[in-house]
Amino acid sequence: MKRDSRLSTVLHGLLHLADRGGSMTSDELSRCMGTNPVVVRRIMGGLREAGLVTSTRGPSGGWSIARDLDTVTLRQLHEALGEPTVFAIGNRSENPGCLVEQSVNAALDDAFAEAEALLMDRFGKVTLGQLSRDFTRRHAAYKTRPQTG
Amino acid sequence: MKRDSRLSTVLHGLLHLADRGGSMTSDELSRCMGTNPVVVRRIMGGLREAGLVTSTRGPSGGWSIARDLDTVTLRQLHEALGEPTVFAIGNRSENPGCLVEQSVNAALDDAFAEAEALLMDRFGKVTLGQLSRDFTRRHAAYKTRPQTG
């Protein structure tokens, strides 16, 4: 199934932005993320509406992060993307007349709701700041790694 | 996103089979599930390989449940369907060279793995027998409901 990778994509962009320190154009972001500038604008647009980033037009314009990195959680980003469907598995019909299907749906819905709640809870505890520091750590380890070739 | 409804579909069929007591043809199952007999065979085929149902060809053939209803869990059914992708959200690239993307993937993978583990745990605790009894309860309530029209 085709999965929604916008959260992964936008995180990638935001961390590059954070690493850079200043602002980046859609074109720069798209190149370092391996996608298209229009896709970048589309995704970042949701974050701008949520007040997480700002954009400026014209020469020397581009995208900047508007908040302290430690105050932005994955959950906020998920919400800024419009809270896309989390599960690739779902009920055949959401309003079945068949009583058998009602029982099936009730059981599945319960389990999915619980798993989604856990995921959102986890997302609420991970901040951009944490990810940025994790990247810095990986970067340091990469630079000092033993040469194997 | 288009969601995989095979688990929901197959549960529906199995509970009708359980309610019937005997065997049903793909055609009968497809009609009471609102789908196509070939789709039924395709989905039930996986369950047959897992030993959960049996099929017989020819006249008076069809599908039967091969196990005690209380020994079949949603998790077993999920596995019999080939453990389809659970999440509609995923990483942009699973093998990124970019260290930023590695940090992003690690954080997301952790959260998703935890949520999936919870879901599988829940699925492991729900049996066909429980769902069948839940249906019987709904059916009784339906028959004795106050007439509102």
Add this chain to the structure above:
DNA sequence: CTAATCGTAATAATCAGAGTTACAAATTAG
């Protein structure tokens, strides 16, 4: 003014599940 840059609509490409058709294989009934 001109070039750079975002904003956005419209459209195509891509992908996986679901639906359908067609036919072979197996089995029962007579």
Add this chain to the structure above:
DNA sequence: CTAATTTGTAACTCTGATTATTACGATTAG
């Protein structure tokens, strides 16, 4: 044995969603 029923399965289309691309308008710095 023959005919009818039913599963098994390949091949193809349909559908719906994300992603990619094209095109062009709006804004702004220099």
